[in-house]
Amino acid sequence: MRIKFDDMINEFKRILLKKGFSEEDAYTSSKIFAENSLDGVYSHGVNRFPRVIAYIDKGYIDVKAKPEKVEAFGSLERWNGNRGMGNLNAKFGMDRAIKIAKKSGVGIVALGNTNHWMRGGTYGWQAADAGCIGICWTNTMPNMPAWGAKDRKIGNNPLVMSIPRSNGEHVVLDTAMSQFSYGKIEEYKLRGKRLPVVGGYDTKGEVTREPAEIEKTWRVLPIGFWKGSGISIALDIIATVLSSGYSTADIGKKCDDEYALSQVFIAIDPSKFNAPEMTDSMVDNTLKYIKNSQPVEEEREILYPGERVIATRKENMEKGIPVEDSIWERIESM
């Protein structure tokens, strides 16, 4: 089925109000969940919503919490998320970083004790909508083995980078440090398909494209093998050190659920140096050059980061957002 964007917001909002959020927070958070689905990231929109509600019920997410400033020095700030709603906290974090950047070129907000931000790209789009370059990342629970290891002790720690274009069609990269999410591996298995590239190890310790084999070991692959393992470790440590929050190690030691995360939000305002049309022209030059590549498959267009999102957004805004019946029924019954 397809649900209209506004109807989806209203439905989420109804439930969040019931859970005790303020009118404003319920709307803002619902809008982010709906936008994630609108943009085609269903895994962190409508499909994730029931689990977030479960986390509220378990007491991991405090519906009344507001982020608090812990320390500030120049363009650098440390905030405590007080275990509030992850998407509200993250939006707040990037918003603060943007405010600082407008004042001093760059702003960095480290946010500890927060919760899953859902789709990281949200905060990249947010920075770019404000005319800023955005760079942000989050740590996660341990869900991937470090390179050379069998057991999962590092996070897939999504990293986001965005560059503004004045037509709103920003360049937004949103990538986890694992080659595939657990959800994607599951999805391929259910469809009876092999992964497009290797995604993890089988029980014999060989890399494989068979999702069912990977599910036997859960030894998923970092992007670039040892390289993504290293990036994940560095991102986690920087987030921990700057926020004084929990590391992936700390999160893993607590319990099997994922809460109390550490995040970093960086905003840089290029308009301090460039007129918007100058930034546009630099971005466009590079995108045009790359899109003019010789494609591997005749018909296949070379896409830049964020390009597909814009097409999906337009389509879902017109036709409604595709949702599995069972998931929507579950949400309606909440």
Place this chain on the structure above:
Amino acid sequence: MRIKFDDMINEFKRILLKKGFSEEDAYTSSKIFAENSLDGVYSHGVNRFPRVIAYIDKGYIDVKAKPEKVEAFGSLERWNGNRGMGNLNAKFGMDRAIKIAKKSGVGIVALGNTNHWMRGGTYGWQAADAGCIGICWTNTMPNMPAWGAKDRKIGNNPLVMSIPRSNGEHVVLDTAMSQFSYGKIEEYKLRGKRLPVVGGYDTKGEVTREPAEIEKTWRVLPIGFWKGSGISIALDIIATVLSSGYSTADIGKKCDDEYALSQVFIAIDPSKFNAPEMTDSMVDNTLKYIKNSQPVEEEREILYPGERVIATRKENMEKGIPVEDSIWERIESM
């Protein structure tokens, strides 16, 4: 053969003085080249030195150039590298970023019109030695196809992240966005070995571990396939927009040589919030947790980013730096 660290510096310095560098610049640049080899990154130390001299002779590198400030706004600065020596300019860039960070928590220096910085890790170690978190990257000439493309239109754009430890054994990640450098692929071919993981495409369009097959297409793989392709594009655009320098596209359009690059140096001073022992304890907790992973091979230790460098540095300082006879002879004859 093995060459003592100080002897290597002196030999490089002799040649750089002959090429017209000032006493101070010749020493500083030589020391960086020698340190790269000392730390085991021979490809961007002694082995690269002759090519840099050739670039000086071709006029790509201006031995007298000094970086100039173009714009500054708060914690953000734009500098023109004036096509000076890449490692001197990059050292200067990170140094400025550190100075700004000491004053306002964060410093970002965008450096355009510079040259190859050799080993990116150098500037990560530099930031960490100053007690700062360092994040920096450079663009490169087009040397890798974008995801879905056959021809090389994106750079391998190395990314560096470092976190300081007060014992000097910093966490330093230094990773290009290609799975393997051209040099590494060549090295495996010469040794008659397959790459440890897939590194590119063969002439049939299949991913392969055979270096000789990859050399037929030069369709090398980005880390994480589509993911590293996206990261490379984002890093390039951010460096271009902030520095107003050349993009990978611009560099590619000029000629087949790699000069006039764009770079970004970010320094963040965690000591504004944490006593050094607090940062140490957070870093150590994570490293200990990861190093306690269950290894895939009984005897193989799980390493954190930068760990191997420290061991190599100690060994090469004691025994001298290993150099191929032919390369050293060539340098001695310069």
